[in-house]
Amino acid sequence: MSKDKKLVSEITSMDVDFAQWYTDVVKKAELVDYSGVKGCMIIRPYGYAIWENIQKGLDARFKELGHENVYMPLFIPESLLQKEKDHVEGFAPECAWVTVGGQNQLSERLCVRPTSETLFCDHFKNIIHSYRDLPKLYNQWVNVVRWEKTTRPFLRTSEFLWQEGHTMHETEKEAREETVRMLEVYRDFYANTLAIPAITGQKTEKEKFAGAEETYTIEPMMHNGVALQGGTTHYFGDGFAKAFDITYTDRENKIQYPHQTSWGISTRVIGAIIMTHGDDNGLILPPKIAPIQVVIIPVAQHKEGVLEKALEIKQRLSSKFRVKLDDSDNSAGWKYSEYEMKGVPLRLEIGPRDIENNSCVLVSRVNREKTFVSLDNLESEIENSLNAVHNALYERAARNLESKTYSAKNLDDFLDIAENKPGYIKALWCGDAMCEDMIKDKTGGVKSRCIPFDAPEIKEGDVCVCCGKKAKHLVVWGRQY
RNA sequence: CGGGGUGUGGCACAGUUUGGUAGUGCGCUUGGUUCGGGACCAAGAGGCCGCUGGUUCGAGUCCAGUCACUCCGACCA
Numbered sequence: 001m002s003k004d005k006k007l008v009s010e011i012t013s014m015d016v017d018f019a020q021w022y023t024d025v026v027k028k029a030e031l032v033d034y035s036g037v038k039g040c041m042i043i044r045p046y047g048y049a050i051w052e053n054i055q056k057g058l059d060a061r062f063k064e065l066g067h068e069n070v071y072m073p074l075f076i077p078e079s080l081l082q083k084e085k086d087h088v089e090g091f092a093p094e095c096a097w098v099t100v101g102g103q104n105q106l107s108e109r110l111c112v113r114p115t116s117e118t119l120f121c122d123h124f125k126n127i128i129h130s131y132r133d134l135p136k137l138y139n140q141w142v143n144v145v146r147w148e149k150t151t152r153p154f155l156r157t158s159e160f161l162w163q164e165g166h167t168m169h170e171t172e173k174e175a176r177e178e179t180v181r182m183l184e185v186y187r188d189f190y191a192n193t194l195a196i197p198a199i200t201g202q203k204t205e206k207e208k209f210a211g212a213e214e215t216y217t218i219e220p221m222m223h224n225g226v227a228l229q230g231g232t233t234h235y236f237g238d239g240f241a242k243a244f245d246i247t248y249t250d251r252e253n254k255i256q257y258p259h260q261t262s263w264g265i266s267t268r269v270i271g272a273i274i275m276t277h278g279d280d281n282g283l284i285l286p287p288k289i290a291p292i293q294v295v296i297i298p299v300a301q302h303k304e305g306v307l308e309k310a311l312e313i314k315q316r317l318s319s320k321f322r323v324k325l326d327d328s329d330n331s332a333g334w335k336y337s338e339y340e341m342k343g344v345p346l347r348l349e350i351g352p353r354d355i356e357n358n359s360c361v362l363v364s365r366v367n368r369e370k371t372f373v374s375l376d377n378l379e380s381e382i383e384n385s386l387n388a389v390h391n392a393l394y395e396r397a398a399r400n401l402e403s404k405t406y407s408a409k410n411l412d413d414f415l416d417i418a419e420n421k422p423g424y425i426k427a428l429w430c431g432d433a434m435c436e437d438m439i440k441d442k443t444g445g446v447k448s449r450c451i452p453f454d455a456p457e458i459k460e461g462d463v464c465v466c467c468g469k470k471a472k473h474l475v476v477w478g479r480q481y
Numbered sequence: 482c483g484g485g486g487u488g489u490g491g492c493a494c495a496g497u498u499u500g501g502u503a504g505u506g507c508g509c510u511u512g513g514u515u516c517g518g519g520a521c522c523a524a525g526a527g528g529c530c531g532c533u534g535g536u537u538c539g540a541g542u543c544c545a546g547u548c549a550c551u552c553c554g555a556c557c558a
Contacts, residue, residue, distance in 0.1 A: 010492095010493090010519095017552095019551095019552070019553090020551095020552085023551080023552095027492095034549090034550065034551095036549075038548090038549070038550090090557095093556075093557090094556080094557070115558095144558090146557065146558080148556085148557070149482060149555085149556070149557095150482095150551090150552090150553095150554095151550090151551095152551095155558090156557075156558080160558075162558075228558090229557090229558060230558090231558085232558075264558070265558085266558050267558090268558055269558095297517095299516080299517050300516055300517075301516080302515090302516070303516090330519085331515085331516060331518085331519070331520060332516065332517060332518070332519095333516090333517085333518035333519050333520080334518085334519045334520090335518095335519085336517095336518050336519075337518070337519045338519080349517070351516095351517060352517095353517080354517095361517085444554085445554085445555090480557095481558095
């Protein structure tokens, strides 16, 4: 049998229809179900378990750096939301409002939080008085609501789960460092936990967060060449502090405004995992966040001793790995397909022949290669196999990112690539938002992703790909979800 | 918000053109035979045909409205 053969017929092939493939995988892997509530999805146990593992990984990193978790109210009074002008303008079109409480019309309507800058600021105003109160390094894991017009599981829903970090600092320098540091936390998490390589950099003026001075972003590329904004960090300067009248007394007994940041990653990251690693047989989960790392399939389980051995192996492995033993009546072949759809990184087959040989079979989800291993050193073999899956996923994604990143020297070049080759386009830009608009118009949706951190210096004579004027930045462009 | 599509047992769909007993496959239950890549046989259970109203002796089918989902744009994490 060919290793590439598609064995699961219920999943549409990626090449046939990527959007349908995505929907099929999300449903077949039992990550979500559609709900009767417009724009909102049900995250099923298997999908939620992935989110819990993501939370654990990120939360540990945040706390290592001194952040503390808090919980802010779900509702934002309109007057509070309106204190920062750019912020409210950015979010107004997608706010959900509560106007009635019980039987009574509210005297002031309440916004269901789309993000919580204003709430944090209102609180910071009360608890920050001295340089000794700084920095404040807060984070919260919550749901937020943005009234989206159309929805897709994980990628765009009216309600979604995320974490939002909000920090206040004594100096601009400190706040700027926090902004970049947290983006690096995200990058590291994507690469080393999720096996997803990505471009990181700064958003252009046009694309930055409403109310921010600077926005940084991590932009992984999906299998089909489309970008997904994977997480953002924002430097606010003292704009919100001034709007909310947050001040502290510094070391020279002078009144100062603190400098602020915020940063967030949402359940959209699960969409990134699906579209980066998945294949025509379903999901493939990076081992570090897979709810099941090893699934044990007993073969010919009715035969004497097979189930007992399988159970023994399960118990033996459970202290080191997340293991599931499927001893249901379904056929072995059915189980193979089931756990491939669900993206379990490693399958362990154990049957009468293996037991006779004191061995078992390990099968990698990435390439379906079978390895016969002795039960004597099972733990280390599994450890190695899981690492191999992680590395293979990363390598494959990195090749995809690299092979679908192009450079454009002039506008014809750019338009040709945008039309014919899905992926990222590196091109010089003058810094004018008009050129971004024009490119978006002419290409039907290609936008600037970011000014990458690793961009080379601009040289004398470099010109904007769009208008031909003097270039200011190298920009990575692409379509996005 | 604009344009398309779809709503019929848990899932995928047929039936709607031409109104007349609610169907098929998968799944589910029970029993048996199987078992190293989605097994087979037999017997069962399960449906206000998205919702509301209208036309009709009679509506899954025709008409009007409405809601939801989905795909493609615009907006966004």
